[in-house]
Amino acid sequence: MSTQVQDTQEKRVHDRQEDIKLYINGRFVEGTSGLTFENRNPFTNEVINSIAEGRSEEVDQAVTAAKRAFEGSWGSMKLSARMKYINRIADLIDEEVEEIAYLEALDTGLPIAQTRKMTARAAENFRFYARMVQTKLHGESYPVDDEFINYTVYNPLGVVGLITPWNAPFMLETWKVAPALATGNTVVLKPAELSPLSANKLAEIIHKAGLPEGVFNVVHGFGETAGASLVAHPDVKAISFTGETTTGSIIIKNSADSLKKTSMELGGKSPLIVFDDADFDRALDATVWGIFSFNGERCTANSRVLLQKNIKDRFVEALKERVANIKIGDPLDPSTQLGPLVEKEHYNKVKQYIELAKEEGCEVVQGTVPEDVKAGNFVPPTLLLNATNDMRVCQEEIFGPVMSVIEFETDEEAIAVANDVRYGLAGYVWTKDLKRGHRVAQAVEAGMIWVNAQNVRDLRIPFGGSKDSGIGREGGHYAFEFYTEPKVIHVAIGDHHIPQFGMKK
Numbered sequence: 001m002s003t004q005v006q007d008t009q010e011k012r013v014h015d016r017q018e019d020i021k022l023y024i025n026g027r028f029v030e031g032t033s034g035l036t037f038e039n040r041n042p043f044t045n046e047v048i049n050s051i052a053e054g055r056s057e058e059v060d061q062a063v064t065a066a067k068r069a070f071e072g073s074w075g076s077m078k079l080s081a082r083m084k085y086i087n088r089i090a091d092l093i094d095e096e097v098e099e100i101a102y103l104e105a106l107d108t109g110l111p112i113a114q115t116r117k118m119t120a121r122a123a124e125n126f127r128f129y130a131r132m133v134q135t136k137l138h139g140e141s142y143p144v145d146d147e148f149i150n151y152t153v154y155n156p157l158g159v160v161g162l163i164t165p166w167n168a169p170f171m172l173e174t175w176k177v178a179p180a181l182a183t184g185n186t187v188v189l190k191p192a193e194l195s196p197l198s199a200n201k202l203a204e205i206i207h208k209a210g211l212p213e214g215v216f217n218v219v220h221g222f223g224e225t226a227g228a229s230l231v232a233h234p235d236v237k238a239i240s241f242t243g244e245t246t247t248g249s250i251i252i253k254n255s256a257d258s259l260k261k262t263s264m265e266l267g268g269k270s271p272l273i274v275f276d277d278a279d280f281d282r283a284l285d286a287t288v289w290g291i292f293s294f295n296g297e298r299c300t301a302n303s304r305v306l307l308q309k310n311i312k313d314r315f316v317e318a319l320k321e322r323v324a325n326i327k328i329g330d331p332l333d334p335s336t337q338l339g340p341l342v343e344k345e346h347y348n349k350v351k352q353y354i355e356l357a358k359e360e361g362c363e364v365v366q367g368t369v370p371e372d373v374k375a376g377n378f379v380p381p382t383l384l385l386n387a388t389n390d391m392r393v394c395q396e397e398i399f400g401p402v403m404s405v406i407e408f409e410t411d412e413e414a415i416a417v418a419n420d421v422r423y424g425l426a427g428y429v430w431t432k433d434l435k436r437g438h439r440v441a442q443a444v445e446a447g448m449i450w451v452n453a454q455n456v457r458d459l460r461i462p463f464g465g466s467k468d469s470g471i472g473r474e475g476g477h478y479a480f481e482f483y484t485e486p487k488v489i490h491v492a493i494g495d496h497h498i499p500q501f502g503m504k505k
Contacts, residue, residue, distance in 0.1 A: 023203035025065035026213030042109035054219035056229035062217035066186035069214030090126035129182040156184035166192035179479035268425030272302035278430035296401030340376035347377035350400035425465035
C-alpha cells in the first residue's frame with residue numbers, strides 16, 4: 001500500500017462543515033425565503049452546519065430550469081455526447097471517494113469502513129448505466145407482411161423528481177440519478193433532510209463535470225414542503241421514492257392528480273430462515289452482518305431470523321457471543337462496526353420498540369455501548385429472544401440494530417411465518433438441500449430472495465418488493481421501463497387498403 005493511500009485511511013475528525021446552499025440551474029443559491037435548518041452530527045449531537053431550506057418557490061425554480069434544459073441542449077444532445085458526461089461524473093466520484101465516505105459517515109453515523117465501499121459502488125452506478133443505455137436501450141421491429149414495419153423507440157420522460165432516504169444516501173441517490181440522466185431526463189433531487197452533505201457533494205461533482213445548466217438540481221428541505229411541492233408540480237413527469245411505506249402511500253395519492261408515474265421502494269421486515277442442515281458458520285456470519293451492518297438502518301435487513309428447532313439453542317448462543325463482540329464506536333474509526341443512529345428522534349423510536357419487546361414477553365440481549373461514546377445516538381446490537389411472529393416487534397419495521405428470533409419446526413411453518421407480515425421486500429434461506437432452497441425461495445412472498453448468500457447486489461437485476469414494500473422495480477434495464485416512455489411508429493411500405501368513406505358511387 002502506498003503512503004498516499006495509507007494517509008487517506010487515517011482517522012478523520014468531527015469537523016464543522018461549510019453551510020450548504022441549494023443547487024438550481026447550475027448555481028449554488030440561497031433559498032428565496034432565507035430559511036435554513038440545522039444538520040446535526042449523530043455521534044456528538046452537535047450542529048455540523050446549516051442547510052438552505054427549499055419550499056414550493058424553490059422547487060418551481062428548479063423544475064422550470066430542468067424543463068428548459070430538457071427542451072434545450074440536453075434533450076437534443078447525441079447519445080455519445082451525453083455518455084461522456086455520465087462517465088465524467090463517475091471519474092470525478094472516484095477522485096472524491098475518500099471525501100464522500102467521510103462526509104457520509106459524519107452525516108449519518110454509518111461506519112466509514114462501510115461508507116467507503118458504498119461510495120465506490122456509486123461510481124459504478126454511472127458507468128453501468130452508460131454501458132446499459134448504449135447496449136440495452138433499443139427498440140423492437142415488427143414487419144407485417146409486405147405492407148408495414150412497426151417499430152418502437154424509447155424516449156425520456158422530461159423532468160423527473162427523485163426523493164431519496166438518509167440511509168446510504170450517496171449510493172441510493174446515484175442509483176436513481178444515473179439512470180435518469182443516462183436515459184436523457186433532467187432531474188430535481190430532494191434528498192433526505194437528515195443527510196444533506198453527500199447530496200451537496202454530488203451537486204459539486206456534477207457541476208464540475210460541466211453538465212448544462214438545469215440538467216441536475218438539488219432542493220434541500222422537508223417532505224411536507226419541498227417533497228410535497230415536487231410531487232404536486234405539473235411539469236414533473238415522474239417521482240421515484242425510496243423511504244417509509246406510509247410516506248410512499250401519501251406520494252402515490254398526491255401524484256394521482258397529475259397522473260405521474262411513480263416508483264416506490266419502501267419498508268421491509270425481511271425473514272432470514274436457517275434450516276438445521278445449513279452451513280452453520282456461514283449462516284451465522286450472514287445473519288449478524290445482515291442486521292447489524294448499516295447500523296441496522298437498511299430496508300433489506302434480516303430483522304426476523306427464523307431458526308429451526310433443532311439448532312435454535314446453539315445458534316442463539318452463537319448470536320449472543322457475536323453481539324457482545326461487535327465493535328461499537330466512532331463512525332470515523334475504521335475499526336468501528338456499529339455506529340450511532342441517524343438522529344435523536346429515530347433513536348428514541350428504536351429504544352421504545354425495545355421496551356415494547358420486553359412488555360410483549362421477549363428476552364432482550366444487547367451489546368454494551370462504551371461510556372466514551374454515549375453522547376451519540378447509540379442503540380447497541382439487540383436480540384429479541386422468545387419472539388413470536390404476532391408481536392408488534394415482529395410485524396413493524398424498527399429500522400435499527402434489532403433482530404427478533406423466532407423458532408419453527410417444518411418447512412411449511414417457516415414459509416407461513418415468513419409471509420405473515422405486511423411487507424415483502426427481501427428474504428434469505430439457508431439450507432444445504434437445494435431442492436428445499438428453491439422451493440422455499442419461491443414460496444416466500446418477497447421481491448428478492450437470497451439462498452445461501454448474504455445481501456449481495458447485482459446491478460443487472462430488478463430491485464424492489466411486493467405487498468407494502470413497494471411498487472415497481474429499478475435496477476438493470478428495468479429502470480428504463482420507469483425513466484422512459486415507449487413510442488410505437490407504424491410505417492407503411494406498401495399500398496395497403498384504406499376504406500373510402502364518402503366516395504360518390
